[in-house]
Amino acid sequence: MTTPAPHGTPPQPRHHLHVQTLVTRHRAALVTYAEKLLSDRHLAEDIVQEAFVRAWRHTDELRDGPGSTRGWLLKVTRNLIIDRSRSALVRHESVTDQMGDVPQRDHAGRVLAAMEAQGLLRSLSDEHREVLVHTCMYGFTVHETARRLGIPAGTVKSRRHYALYALRHRAGA
Numbered sequence: 001m002t003t004p005a006p007h008g009t010p011p012q013p014r015h016h017l018h019v020q021t022l023v024t025r026h027r028a029a030l031v032t033y034a035e036k037l038l039s040d041r042h043l044a045e046d047i048v049q050e051a052f053v054r055a056w057r058h059t060d061e062l063r064d065g066p067g068s069t070r071g072w073l074l075k076v077t078r079n080l081i082i083d084r085s086r087s088a089l090v091r092h093e094s095v096t097d098q099m100g101d102v103p104q105r106d107h108a109g110r111v112l113a114a115m116e117a118q119g120l121l122r123s124l125s126d127e128h129r130e131v132l133v134h135t136c137m138y139g140f141t142v143h144e145t146a147r148r149l150g151i152p153a154g155t156v157k158s159r160r161h162y163a164l165y166a167l168r169h170r171a172g173a
Contacts, residue, residue: 019056026073027052032138033074037081047084051076120167128163131156 030051034044054076121129134145135156142160146153 018059019052022055022069022073023052026070029070029138030073030077032140034077034081036137036139037078043084047077047080050080116171120170123170124163124166128159128166131159132163135160 027048030048031041031044034047035041038044038047051073055073121132124132130149131145134140134148135142140148142153142156146156149156
């Protein structure tokens with residue numbers, strides 16, 4: 001196992017081609033995902049650019065490590081969005097000599113719902129999950145999804161229908 005280059009040390013030149021391939025393969029999906037979370041196209045592109053900078057710094061892990069490269073990129077993108085939302089700049093905080101209690105919203109329900117959703121998605125077949133991710137998470141149309149997956153549009157509609165039916169049935173809705 002190789003170790004990633006320290007922050008100031010650029011990776012070897014062969015890594016540039018690998019990162020360019022990652023950008024070509026995953027940029028559109030990452031920007032769509034980030035834009036859905038942020039509702040801001042320009043900010044989404046900035047976040048995705050930072051995610052690819054991190055990928056550039058960790059090319060050995062992405063090349064040799066187990067798991068999905070897109071999954072890693074989505075996780076980094078999500079973490080960057082979370083970090084941004086937690087920053088003082090976004091919350092318009094300023095340092096004063098006044099201390100006040102600020103009520104914090106409880107997000108335990110959202111965390112539990114996300115965990116349940118992940119479990120339900122894992123229970124689907126790969127084909128059904130892939131169609132749902134493209135149409136529901138990334139926001140692609142049926143025809144865009146069909147083109148990206150190389151299957152007929154009718155198959156996309158059918159898989160989406162049965163996937164949603166299975167999710168409703170398993171969730172008890």
